[in-house]
Amino acid sequence: MILNDRYLIQEQIQKSSWINVYVVEDQLTSKLYIAKEVLKEANPILIHQFHVEVDVLSQLEHKHFPSIIDVFETRNSMILIETYFKGIDLGQWLLKHDKISQKLKKKWILDCIDMLQHIHEKGFLYIDLKPENLIIVDEEIYLIDFNACLEKTSHQAILASKVNMAPEFLETGYLDQTSDIYGMGGILLALYSRGPCRKLAQKCRDTLPSKRIRSMKQLKRCFLLCCRAKYILSIIICILLSVFLFSLLFRYTLATPLSKYLDTKTSSDLISAYQFTLNQAEGTYQQKVQDTLYLWIDNGWISTFVLEDEKVARFLLKQAIQSQNISWCSYILNLLNDDVKDQLIDLVLLTNVYIEQTQNIQYEHIHRFLNDLKTKTLSTSQKMENMFLILNVINECEIILKQQDLDILYKLQSNLPDQQNEILRSLANAYLSYGLIIQDEDLEFKIPSFYTELFKDDLEKLEIIQFLGG
Structure with a gap:
């Protein structure tokens, strides 16, 4: 069957009462595309969403979005021809791959944030973010299915997955950009099973919009902070071990x-x-x-x-x-x-x-480590290195400190001399990352006053400090 005397149907990939989706071959160029067909007698909401997808894609130009190739009508239906991303969705990809590199996870999350931020800047909300709408092609990630998009000020009824829908829409019909933050939380949960990024995902999935991350820009900063903590820990471990072992070569x-x-x-x-x-x-x-x-x-x-x-x-x-x-x-x-x-x-x-x-790590060890750190006579650099170590342990294991131990961490930092160096900045980054983890706990998280001066030239950190109540 040929659509519009040009597009030869190769495969039908979706069929319902009112909607058909095909892979088609352009007879002029031999290229493969996606054809989305909506019958004219379909539910009015489906017809509206067809027009929405055409309208949104005509305004959004992004390398990770499909482009409109053609739009036409037949006697019984409306048809959209768009870019075909030949791959599998994120959910299927994760089922087929036991392991995924930290680098690839980070790339995909940053790409998703960038895509959603672009949608928001154009005045739309995506609404229906889920693994099935993210297509993986040669480890690149693409976003499809824009028919549930809404203008930011719209209250139009939509048909989208209730599982992925932000709960406030189901209760009140209200949506804003934090509704897409909720969707991003689901993608983070799919990719991260532990650590600060898992906690960040749970923050994004809060049932109350007011308690979520407020924007894609802020989410990007918080995500990069969560990623940075583990990376910096690896570097410092290598440096410390290298210095220690090098000294042994001359000692024995x-x-x-x-x-x-x-x-x-x-x-x-x-x-x-x-x-x-x-x-x-x-x-x-x-x-x-x-x-x-x-x-x-x-x-x-x-x-x-x-x-x-x-x-x-x-x-x-x-x-x-x-x-x-x-x-x-x-x-x-x-x-x-x-x-x-x-x-x-x-x-x-x-x-x-x-x-x-991590099941072998007992809270009493954490408690004793912090108390030893408080009472032992150590150099400033040793104190900072040990604080950085323990922060990365509790971040990675998602250990919720008792208030007295959290206060020790705060006081130890507050007593550090006024200085600017990489170890101190690494320590501060890890501490802020922990603040994100315990944001919803009944704990008083204090931020040392020198953080503002330490990060005076870093607007991202200053925003996170403000977000955490500093």
């Missing part, structure tokens, strides 16, 4: 290393013996660590006895993290006794997060 002699350790099996000889085998390995530093740790584990050279030494335990746990091998992290962690774990609470917390065994 290689005179009688491995043979001496194998004879004595004492903790005092382990680090120098390990460094000896590390230096014999080839490849990048990470490859050397992986090969060396495998050699030691495979030969049974690491015993629970030597791991009773706090220094040895700290060294090998850092090596396991540096190897980026979850199995070896678990192996070393399981060899540690409870007393050593208490002494290495910072690394134990970090390792549990890394291997995603």
